[in-house]
Amino acid sequence: MSDTQDEFSEKLPKLLRAVADELAGDPLLAARIAQRLQPELPLSLAIGSVAAIDQPVANMATESAPPAGLRQNRRSSRYGAPTVPGAAAPADAIDPFKILLEHGAEALQNELASLRAGALRALIRKFEMDPTAKLSARATETRLREWIVAAAQAKTAAKPAKTRKKTTSG
Amino acid sequence: MIVLCVANNKGGVGKTTTVVNLAAAIGKTGRKTLVIDADGQGNATYSLTGLVHPTPSLYDVLMEKISLEKIILPSNEEFVSIVPGDPRLQNIDIELAAKPAREWKLSRALRLIDFEYVIIDTPPSLGLLTQNALAASQHVIIPVSLSEFSLIGMDKLLATIDEIGDELNIEDLELLGVLVTFYDETRLSRETYGILEKKFEERLLTTHIPKSIKLEESHRRNESIVSFLPNSPAGLAYTDLAQEVIKKSKASQTPYSRKQQRRS
Numbered sequence: 001m002s003d004t005q006d007e008f009s010e011k012l013p014k015l016l017r018a019v020a021d022e023l024a025g026d027p028l029l030a031a032r033i034a035q036r037l038q039p040e041l042p043l044s045l046a047i048g049s050v051a052a053i054d055q056p057v058a059n060m061a062t063e064s065a066p067p068a069g070l071r072q073n074r075r076s077s078r079y080g081a082p083t084v085p086g087a088a089a090p091a092d093a094i095d096p097f098k099i100l101l102e103h104g105a106e107a108l109q110n111e112l113a114s115l116r117a118g119a120l121r122a123l124i125r126k127f128e129m130d131p132t133a134k135l136s137a138r139a140t141e142t143r144l145r146e147w148i149v150a151a152a153q154a155k156t157a158a159k160p161a162k163t164r165k166k167t168t169s170g
Numbered sequence: 171m172i173v174l175c176v177a178n179n180k181g182g183v184g185k186t187t188t189v190v191n192l193a194a195a196i197g198k199t200g201r202k203t204l205v206i207d208a209d210g211q212g213n214a215t216y217s218l219t220g221l222v223h224p225t226p227s228l229y230d231v232l233m234e235k236i237s238l239e240k241i242i243l244p245s246n247e248e249f250v251s252i253v254p255g256d257p258r259l260q261n262i263d264i265e266l267a268a269k270p271a272r273e274w275k276l277s278r279a280l281r282l283i284d285f286e287y288v289i290i291d292t293p294p295s296l297g298l299l300t301q302n303a304l305a306a307s308q309h310v311i312i313p314v315s316l317s318e319f320s321l322i323g324m325d326k327l328l329a330t331i332d333e334i335g336d337e338l339n340i341e342d343l344e345l346l347g348v349l350v351t352f353y354d355e356t357r358l359s360r361e362t363y364g365i366l367e368k369k370f371e372e373r374l375l376t377t378h379i380p381k382s383i384k385l386e387e388s389h390r391r392n393e394s395i396v397s398f399l400p401n402s403p404a405g406l407a408y409t410d411l412a413q414e415v416i417k418k419s420k421a422s423q424t425p426y427s428r429k430q431q432r433r434s
Contacts (some may be wrong), residue, residue, distance in 0.1 A: 118246030118393030119220045125248065137398060141391070 094123060098153040105149055112145045120144035127151075172419045173280065173288040174309035174346060177333040179327055182296035183315045184351035186213045187385050188411075189291040191404075192311075193218075194394030195412035196287050197245050197249035204285040206276070207255030209293040210262075213389070215254040218245035220392040223256040231279050232246045232262060232302065238279040246393055247357065251285075272298060273338055277306035287419075304331065305338050309346035309419055311375075316352055316362045324369075325391050346418055347375035349411070354381045380404055 100106045129151035207214040230236045266272040290303040382404040388395045
């Protein structure tokens with residue numbers, strides 16, 4: 001009996017940890033459970049109490065994205081939708097300049113590797129990386145990635161020079 | 171705001187391809203456009219964002235867990251945003267069955283948003299999701315592929331849309347047009363097209379979408395054909411379709427708010 005009790009007390013924290021991890025990854029499930037525990041609590045409040053459901057969806061999707069290796073192994077079905085659940089970060093959630101400055105070119109290349117042409121082109125548009133419209137609409141994904149890295153490097157390399165000039169003149 | 175849905179209970183006729191590329195082509199004209207992915211497969215979501223089944227999604231909106239404007243995502247296309255879909259939508263018929271006004275959930279959710287065009291992708295069925303899409307729309311586009319089977323069931327589909335319209339008392343739901351997809355220059359295609367022309371007359375849209383492997387390639391690239399290959403036959407066809415839809419929908423437009431007031 002005592003052995004069983006010991007076994008149970010050993011397993012219980014593990015079980016609770018597993019449940020907590022699952023709930024952390026699924027705010028809506030967490031909200032539903034919070035509501036079951038406190039039936040008088042409206043679901044909207046329950047959602048607010050257990051998770052930042054109001055945070056931008058793009059961030060939530062990014063957080064639930066699988067590791068980079070998994071993302072690159074996406075398989076396509078008829079319309080190209082991969083069968084691996086999870087998501088690549090949308091173009092809106094990535095700042096190539098920031099990644100390059102903080103983590104270097106390799107990190108930027110890794111981040112871009114999970115994006116398809118549409119998202120890469122959206123990034124180029126958003127950060128005005130092709131002001132003279134030199135990029136062809138037919139550009140391959142490899143070409144688009146190289147373009148973004150080169151544009152980010154050019155811009156980040158140009159920045160300190162400007163600052164130096166200002167400092168000298170001031 | 172002009173709300174239109176692309177519906178056909180037959181699968182593989184090009185509904186999602188039409189929604190994605192039509193939205194992108196309308197977006198290219200500078201009109202703020204929202205795609206609503208009401209198909210549990212979430213293919214429109216993937217095609218426009220690269221995201222696979224992000225949550226929260228339209229499911230959470232229809233289950234009244236979150237408001238629609240909070241889950242709108244930017245897409246890869248200019249002036250196009252999307253409300254994502256996910257596989258939980260596939261079982262929503264059962265979950266909504268006992269709820270009051272279950273056909274009006276989407277229509278009500280649209281009240282708080284402001285877009286010039288809203289385009290709804292529907293699943294290949296005439297269940298509650300499609301009924302929600304029809305109840306929220308002023309116009310329906312029915313894509314038809316030029317295969318032998320595509321003509322079978324068309325009468326039934328049109329009758330069902332009319333029935334749903336009558337049942338839900340939707341007075342201003344109009345068939346914007348039947349859109350021919352997967353067109354190629356074969357005898358079979360031309361013959362089938364001829365039958366459709368006779369059957370639908372002016373309700374057959376002038377633009378037809380050619381069969382093209384590039385359309386599938388553009389889905390893989392998570393971009394529309396109008397961004398990837400704007401001058402290809404399919405790219406030009408979708409640009410033409412956007413112009414035709416803008417012209418037709420504006421000509422027969424009734425203000426969305428008026429429709430809402432009448433219904434509620």
